[in-house]
Amino acid sequence: MNNMKTIFLCLAILIFLVGGVSNAGTYLDSAHGNSTYGVDRTSTTQYATGHCAHCHEQHASIGGDEPSPDSPAGPDDYLLFSDNHTSQTVNFCFGCHRGTVGGYQTGGLVNRSYSYRAGGWTSDTLDNILQAFTYGPPASTTSSSHKLDDIKTFITGKWGYTANSNPCIACHNPHAVQGDPANSASSAKSSGTRGYPVSLPSDHADKYVWDVYGDDAGEKMSNYVYQAPYRSGSTSIYEPDGSTTTTDGTNLTDYVTLCTDCHHYSPTPVSTRLGNTNLRDIDWAASVHGGKASWSKTDADERKLPYKAEEKNYVLACTDCHEPHGSPNYCYLIRKEVNGATTAVAADTNTDWDTLCTRCHTYTHESNSCINCHYHGALHESNPNQPLF
Amino acid sequence: MKKSLIYIVSIIFFIVLCSQVNAEVAGNCANCHTMHNSQSGSDMATYGGTSGNNPCLTRGDCIGCHAYDTSGTDNVVNIDGSLVPQVWHNGTKDLAAGNFKYIASNDNDRKGHNVAAIDPEDTAAMFGTNGAPGAENALGITAANFSCAGKYGCHGDRAVTDEIISVKGAHHADDGTIDGMSTGTSYRFLKGVLGLENTNTPWQNISPTDHNEYKGINGPDTTSSTTTPANATISGLCGECHGYYHGTNTTETGGTTSPWIRHPTDFSLPSIGEYASYTTYSIVAPVARTDVSAVSDTVNPGGTTDDIVMCLSCHGAHATNFYKLMRWEYDSTTLATALEGCNVCHTSKN
Incomplete structure (x- = not known):
């Protein structure tokens, strides 16, 4: 009987666990929203990995200062932490997709x-997206x-x-x-x-x-x-x-x-x-x-x-x-x-x-x-x- | 016969008078005021500690009365018949604006508005050049003068410096109609702000059917001055100090439509996509209304009237147990918990 109770309990727990997983939406299924390896800006480590705030700044200010990168200073389109697109090599996405050095993603980011x-x-x-887009003229x-x-x-x-x-x-x-x-x-x-x-x-x-x-x-x-x-x-x-x-x-x-x-x-x-x-x-x-x-x-x-x-x-x-x-x-x-x-x-x-x-x-x-x-x-x-x- | 008539007229006058003050503070004058700050040789202005003589003969300042017993567990205290909501108490049920207990130690400055009488802000940078994060106008607010009311606070007449004088008479005003024309007839004595104060469970947000209603409009098309909330909305009040988080300055807010450069407020939820799923009022991430005449538990995204994003959709007004006065644990290490409130509107980002 005790075994039956244990099995029932395990099944109930499993149902809850599986139910939780199936509730995950598009964003949490994405690479950016993954709670283990998703977005994780070096200047906003108070937030969980995958958190919106790593890319979006609701007020362009935390504690009275804009977290890095703050150049150019001030808020940006779509609440992003930098300008959305400037040129072939200056783009919001390249803030992180730039390899193991110089990016804002904690630990760097490699893309092949x-x-x-x-x-x-x-x-x-080749280990990053910025480098791939640097190919070609000029x-x-x-x-x-x-x-x-x-x-x-x-x-x-x-x-x-x-x-x-x-x-x-x-x-x-x-x-x-x-x-x-x-x-x-x-x-x-x-x-x-x-x-x-x-x-x-x-x-x-x-x-x-x-x-x-x-x-x-x-x-x-x-x-x-x-x-x-x-x-x-x-x-x-x-x-x-x-x-x-x-x-x-x-x-x-x-x-x-x-x-x-x-x-x-x-x-x-x-x-x-x-x-x-x-x-x-x-x-x-x-x-x-x-x-x-x-x-x-x-x-x-x-x-x-x-x-x-x-x-x-x-x-x-x-x-x-x-x-x-x-x-x-x-x-x-x-x-x-x-x-x-x-x-x-x-x-x-x-x-x-x-x-x-x-x-x-x-x-x-x-x-x-x-x-x-x-x-x-x-x-x-x-x-x-x-x-x- | 003549005396009888006088008695009857007096009784009728008393009844009429009482009926007009149904929402005013109740109880004996001495519950709140002291004529001489002395009774049998003892101080009477002792609410929140001996405070000396106060303007308006009050027995305490804002904190003295509204944080009457910080170790007590009651969120509303009864002082000889006068019900006083407690903005700082040690109970488990916070009022709608939160509980200042969360900032009552230096470790937790990030959880609330750091009113100086409770716990001054330690980080000078927080006040920036103008006196508040995102301040569009020069406010003069500092860690030392940040107060509950008046020029350096939120409640009362912000054109008046002294916090007690800024709310003078408000507690005795007939607030049966909230019209924003005076401090006493403004929502929560936030001068100029409209709203519906919860009468079912006063001062609290309990459930989708039992909560305050906050005033909003669809269209952030007016910038607040330092003393007048834009469009009489709750977000407009926040904009008096945090103007760059609200208003029309295109270099700061992005204007009135996408692409926003800060999170929009006083703006109707879109009727399409992920927003369409927000149909039941949430006390985790509540919305404001253009019509605040009655409590409602429904939301119609895109309806432009009952689905208004506001500052208080994300933040508590006083202090919460969460980072940045958020209504939920925004800095939780568990991602789903951290996004709990975000997902109320951004339903596909869960």
């Missing part, structure tokens, strides 16, 4: 590249990054974004964003550490229901014919989380839909780095790397594993080739690691582009650079129904 996290290329030394002409000012310009007036919006929130909901991997920054993703870091820009139109993207069944790359690439140095372990069996994209966010929210928007975003021209429209459904079946026998026969010749309609994820934030490759955010090995695109040369394209294709051109003809939106010169990319 996609090649590291999904590709398993753990020799990548700091470097041999690397590249998403231009934050251009993003800000593009999203302003769309989907509920305003001129006051931080460009980082084009893709990330700060109250919902999750680590991927979660709380293991210097490890590649594993099935047990997955999270959902992005939110669909167009969903911001209703910001009160704006949730993470990729967590629902309809938000996976498995919506297409997807083949996960190999992880670095392996021919049996696959992106994005090191699975040896899951290769169909059921474990990968539909980055095609996410990225083409902007990159297949009419008119497309304007790039100040490309002379204030509109970026190429990425109509992925009409691209052979996307939803259009391959029309070239050469293409089908000259593929590297894990891509098979018999499949005519692979749809690649944008992140199979591109870093989302920045890359040490010279332009277009090309990943340093693709399909199991590294790339080296330091200049616009045939040799350099081959390091990317031959990660999946065996065929190479002898003289012309691949990208001269095979770029996003390129069509066969005599047959527009035959896309060259």
Whole structure:
């Protein structure tokens, strides 16, 4: 009887515990709101980890003084502890997402590249978001990054974004964003550490229901014919989380839909780095790397594993080739690691582009650079129904 | 016959007079006043300790009467028939504004308004250049003069320096109608402020159906002066000293709409998203109303009348047992506890 009472008591306690967990909302499920590894500003340590006050200052004053950082002094938009966005390297988010030194997050904050996290290329030394966005002009002409000012310009007036919006929130909901991997920054993703870091820009139109993207069944790359690439140095372990069996994209966010929210928007975003021209429209459904079946026998026969010749309609994820934030490759955010090995695109040369394209294709051109003809939106010169990319 | 008529008229006059003072202080004059501060050779102005002669012949100052027995457990004391709410007592049930006992030691300055007569503020920086955190106007408040009422306090006429004189006559005023026209006819003698004082459980907030109602408006479109609360709201009163936390200064508050640069007050909850779930009045994070004629337990976000964010949505007025006078344990090491009040409005951040 006593045993029965004990079991009943344990069950009752379990119900309460589980009930408490299930009550957790979006914010407490996020990386920022995690009570163990969430936001924890060095100047507001009186508050619990994950507390709103680490990012938001209700009065821009505590005890008569503004807690650090207080430069520029005074209150800031959205009650943030600093200006929301100033430039490519001065942004509220970079107050913490700047590595192990100089940030406001207690203990520092490490974030790795996609090649590291999904590709398993753990020799990548990049360890923070600020550094990733520092790639590219004007700091470097041999690397590249998403231009934050251009993003800000593009999203302003769309989907509920305003001129006051931080460009980082084009893709990330700060109250919902999750680590991927979660709380293991210097490890590649594993099935047990997955999270959902992005939110669909167009969903911001209703910001009160704006949730993470990729967590629902309809938000996976498995919506297409997807083949996960190999992880670095392996021919049996696959992106994005090191699975040896899951290769169909059921474990990968539909980055095609996410990225083409902007990159297949009419008119497309304007790039100040490309002379204030509109970026190429990425109509992925009409691209052979996307939803259009391959029309070239050469293409089908000259593929590297894990891509098979018999499949005519692979749809690649944008992140199979591109870093989302920045890359040490010279332009277009090309990943340093693709399909199991590294790339080296330091200049616009045939040799350099081959390091990317031959990660999946065996065929190479002898003289012309691949990208001269095979770029996003390129069509066969005599047959527009035959896309060259 | 003539004498009888005089008696009858006198009785009627007495009854009418009494009916008009239903909310005034009750009891014998001597409960609160002393003519000579002497009775059989002993001091009479002894409430809160021997205080000497006081203005208005009172037997104590604000603290003397309203912290009558700081070791006692009663939140309202009865002095020979006069009910006196206790802002500092040792009981477990705090009044609506809190309990000054929480700041009665130097370790707890952060938990309340540091009235000098209770425990002076130790951190000079707290008063800043103008005399209060977020002060928009020069107040002259210091650790030594910070008082309950008057120029350096919150209650009474803030144009009057002396705290007792600033509330002169207020306790005897007919406050059947709170119109803010005088100290005595203002909510809690906060001159110019409107509100509904809880008559069911006086001076306390007990439940969604048993609480004070605080005056608010939808639109922080007026800045308070040092003596007049903007729009007669409770937040407007706070703005007399903490103006940068309330008002229209766009460089400080961000104006009247998002993006706010400080947390908005005197502003209606949005009707959409996470705010729409705040539908039952919460005494953890209460809202103000544009109409304070009756107690209500409902909230209609976006209705612009009964869903007004105010300073007292987050803070206690006097002192609470929590950091920064918060209504909940904002600095709890347990995150869910720390966000308890935030989540009343920000319901998706739980």
